[in-house]
Each structure stands twice: as C-alpha cells, then as structure tokens.
C-alpha cells in the first residue's frame with residue numbers, strides 16, 4: 332500500500348501523528364490539562380486553640396489573610412469556607428449571631444483578596460451541641476420549618492458579609508428553595524446557591540474530627556446518598572435541587588465516585604464542583620505533586636468545572652514551578 336493510500340485510511344505509516352508530533356501543535360490543540368484556575372481550596376476557620384497543621388487550609392482568623400494572599404498569588408481564584416462553630420447549643424443560635432466566626436472569616440477573606448470567589452458552608456452541624464445538621468422537635472422529628480429558617484438566615488448573613496455563593500450541606504428536600512427565597516427576599520439575587528450531593532463515605536473523617544462535627548448519637552446517613560444507589564440517586568437529587576433553585580452543584584467525595592461525576596456531567600449543564608474530601612488528602616499526598624496533577628486533571632476531564640481540594644495549594648505551587656522551569 333502506498334503512503335497516500337495508508338493516509339487515506341487514517342493510519343500514520345511512520346508512527347507519527349502530526350497533531351501530536353510538535354510541542355507547539357500539542358499545546359495549540361490541547362493546552363495544559365490542569366491550571367490553578369480550576370482549583371478551589373477549602374478554608375477551615377479554626378478557634379485560636381485549633382490545630383492548623385491538621386489539614387491544609389486550616390487557620391485561625393488571624394492566619395487567614397496570609398493564607399488567602401498566598402493562594403491568590405498562585406492563581407487560585409476560589410475557596411470554600413467552613414467555620415468551627417462556637418457557643419454551640421441545641422438550636423444553633425450562634426450560627427446566625429452577628430459577627431460569628433463564619434461572618435468574620437468571610438469579611439477577612441474579602442478584605443484581603445476582594446477578587447477571591449467565596450463559597451460558604453450552610454449547615455447546622457458546626458453550631459449544634461448535638462452535632463446534627465438539622466434542628467429537631469421535642470419529639471425528635473426533624474423540625475423542617477426551623478431548619479429552613481436557620482439555613483435561610485445563615486445564607487443571608489454570609490451574603491451580607493460578602494459571600495458569593497452559599498452551599499447548603501444537609502441534603503434536606505425543600506431547603507434549597509428556602510435558601511434561594513431567603514436570599515432573594517434580602518436582595519441577594521446575585522448570590523449563587525450550590526447544594527451538596529453527598530455520598531455516604533469514610534472519606535469525611537479528618538474534617539469531621541478537626542471541626543468536631545460528628546453527631547453525638549447515630550449518624551447522618553439519612554441525609555446522604557447511599558453508595559450502592561449513588562449512580563441513580565445523585566441524578567434524581569441533582570434534578571430536584573435545580574428545580575428548587577440551585578444554579579451549581581457540589582459532588583462529594585470524588586475519589587470513590589468518579590463514575591457518578593461522569594453521569595452527573597452527562598445529565599446536567601450547570602457548573603459542577605467536585606469536592607475531593609479530607610479523607611482523600613492522605614492518598615493524594617502519597618501520589619506526590621505530579622500524580623496529584625494527573626488525578627485532578629482526570630476529575631476535570633470527567634466533568635468537573637472546579638475541583639475543591641486540600642491539594643489545591645500544593646498543586647498550584649507545582650504548576651508554577653513547572654511553568655517557570
């Protein structure tokens with residue numbers, strides 16, 4: 332067969348595909364798999380006595396300016412803020428108290444790096460003394476009205492402090508509508524609502540122990556997706572959230588749910604944040620920086636618009652070093 336005939340059949344007789352042969356052309360067609368702009372970092376606002384070495388992104392309020400300035404310098408443009416709740420009680424009173432740790436942390440981030448996109452966790456579990464995400468009636472049932480009210484008020488408080496997106500974490504039907512309505516009523520129509528699609532997993536452990544958010548009795552499995560059905564239930568729940576007013580979604584964890592991420596991407600066109608949770612951090616560290624880039628690049632390829640990861644700073648630093656090498 333002549334070379335021309337071989338080319339007509341789509342083969343490259345010398346083994347070289349011209350679209351990949353030259354680096355300039357590779358870069359032209361594909362670009363980098365991953366850039367720092369695709370990474371968001373979890374920021375864990377701790378009490379002064381907390382242990383900032385427990386997870387990357389953990390810091391007392393006084394350490395936040397230095398942390399976010401460093402991230403911004405590496406090209407990271409978004410973070411998700413979690414606050415270690417103080418003055419916890421059965422009704423999560425401090426969750427909506429003026430100037431609480433969450434509101435203070437949002438203000439500090441926005442003062443330090445105004446262009447940083449700030450997403451906040453909206454959930455009861457950091458603020459209830461029983462550690463549950465929801466409020467309960469005296470009879471022990473979920474107090475839906477009170478929980479909706481709590482989540483809506485928290486969301487408005489975070490938006491007032493400067494949050495760009497609020498992320499309701501407890502997967503309680505009706506709560507996204509309640510949060511969207513509360514924001515609209517308060518004039519925050521341009522603040523996004525990014526609910527969680529949380530699959531039950533052992534990979535939340537380090538976060539829960541650092542932030543002390545494990546429920547005192549039982550577990551919160553009733554508010555999470557079952558792993559054995561996550562491929563179907565995640566899609567059902569995502570559609571429900573969109574109907575309730577969500578404009579983006581977070582899927583967690585991802586290391587053990589990439590199949591779900593692919594299906595979710597196929598079904599939804601809204602921005603998807605893939606949250607590589609705290610329990611994935613140990614495995615990521617073992618991969619090393621170059622391996623982390625490959626893993627996070629895979630999540631992008633699987634359909635994530637943003638990857639929220641404890642590896643964000645390490646990876647952004649590595650990408651910077653590779654670029655300037």
Ligand SMILES: [Zn+2]
Pocket residue numbers: 454455456457463464500501
């Ligand atoms: Zn919670």
